[in-house]
Amino acid sequence: MLVRLRQPKREVTIDGARTVNQLLDELDMNRESFLVIRNGTLVPGDGRLDDDDTIEIRPVVSGG
Amino acid sequence: MSGSKCRVCKEPAIIDLPRHNANFCAEHLLQLCRRQVEKAIKDHDMLAPDDRVLVAVSGGKDSLAVWDILVDLGYHADGLYVGLGIGEYSDTSYEHTQAFAAERGLSLQVIDLRAEYGYDVPTAAKVTRRVPCSACGLSKRHLFDRAALDGGYDVVVTGHNLDDEAAVLFGNTLRWDVEYLSRQYPVLPARHGFPKKVKPLMRLTEREMAAWCIVRGIDYQVEECPMAIGNKHLAYKDALNAIERQSPGSKASFYLEFVDKMAPILADRSQAATGDLHRCAICGSPTTGDECAFCRLRERVGGHDPVPVELVLHGKARRAYLAGRQGAEG
Numbered sequence A: 001m002l003v004r005l006r007q008p009k010r011e012v013t014i015d016g017a018r019t020v021n022q023l024l025d026e027l028d029m030n031r032e033s034f035l036v037i038r039n040g041t042l043v044p045g046d047g048r049l050d051d052d053d054t055i056e057i058r059p060v061v062s063g064g
Numbered sequence B: 001m002s003g004s005k006c007r008v009c010k011e012p013a014i015i016d017l018p019r020h021n022a023n024f025c026a027e028h029l030l031q032l033c034r035r036q037v038e039k040a041i042k043d044h045d046m047l048a049p050d051d052r053v054l055v056a057v058s059g060g061k062d063s064l065a066v067w068d069i070l071v072d073l074g075y076h077a078d079g080l081y082v083g084l085g086i087g088e089y090s091d092t093s094y095e096h097t098q099a100f101a102a103e104r105g106l107s108l109q110v111i112d113l114r115a116e117y118g119y120d121v122p123t124a125a126k127v128t129r130r131v132p133c134s135a136c137g138l139s140k141r142h143l144f145d146r147a148a149l150d151g152g153y154d155v156v157v158t159g160h161n162l163d164d165e166a167a168v169l170f171g172n173t174l175r176w177d178v179e180y181l182s183r184q185y186p187v188l189p190a191r192h193g194f195p196k197k198v199k200p201l202m203r204l205t206e207r208e209m210a211a212w213c214i215v216r217g218i219d220y221q222v223e224e225c226p227m228a229i230g231n232k233h234l235a236y237k238d239a240l241n242a243i244e245r246q247s248p249g250s251k252a253s254f255y256l257e258f259v260d261k262m263a264p265i266l267a268d269r270s271q272a273a274t275g276d277l278h279r280c281a282i283c284g285s286p287t288t289g290d291e292c293a294f295c296r297l298r299e300r301v302g303g304h305d306p307v308p309v310e311l312v313l314h315g316k317a318r319r320a321y322l323a324g325r326q327g328a329e330g
């Protein structure tokens, strides 16, 4: 799947289907600090991501 | 697809909220957010139904969400945006704010620091040799106070959420800063020529506010202010989120129980701390000196040539900023 990251903007490709929580754990990203979006819609922690998905992992923490 | 169901309606969920030990669909996530805001407003007497409300908007998720929620709840709320001149970050923040207001037919007032006062945040930081957030915070506070009083608003709303307040509380507690702790409350009553200020998002997390925006189709500024990267506030938030991950609900109890249990105990101290105030000789705002801090800053830094953002960034913030620009160009 194609994963879009922010702050700053960048992209990585990850092979194989997995859940949102599995993906965040693998990337060492705290579930409390991110949301996962697919086609403009939020995907919950146990939501399944497929190999041909394009998703965004959006950080929600701001420091202002 | 996903197995989890909304706690309220049993339709497929779009978000898991561990602190509520439940999942929610889009509609019921919005309902939860509205109810938390209504509860905050009611518990702390934040707003009256016919108040004229001025929302301090930055173009980020929290200020656009609080504006959206208040309008949704039927409040008369206008926005004020202050152009800080922080390079591309400020340009896109303004575009998001402007588009949000225009799409909804909301009234937005804009004050540009450089156009109207002859300086911007990076220049002020360079000239005063202090951290950018110091000149930035001072300028925003002053301009929001002024605009509220001049425009006849009853109250200023800011988008501070549960994570913001918990992080500030964490910092104040690490230092046992009794003075700051005694003033940390989601409502600041009007006093001595300062408007009333309230934080209706005090019961909602950053993750919930980002989710509100995504569900409502609000296109907000996702990128971070380049000045914020690597600051202490972010380090406190990371620490609290690490605890929250292990023990959901910790942030909410840390901050909300403070407001319920500790703030009343500390309240006596903060009343004693109000100094002697009179009017600023230049702008008329309340101040303890002859001239207010904003006018002194403006006299000192106004008219300087603009300083580019990267010249006031150091360490991690500078590396992140330069890497981001390279990414944007390449």
Ligand code: SF4
Binding pocket: A063, A064, B084, B121, B132, B133, B134, B136, B137, B225, B226, B227, B228
């Ligand atoms: S991080 Fe600092 S400089 Fe940036 S907007 Fe916030 S207060 Fe201003």
Ligand SMILES: [Zn+2]
Binding pocket: B006, B007, B008, B009, B010, B011, B024, B025, B026, B027, B028
């Ligand atoms: Zn539902």
Ligand SMILES: [Zn+2]
Binding pocket: B280, B281, B282, B283, B284, B285, B291, B292, B293, B294, B295, B296
């Ligand atoms: Zn003044």
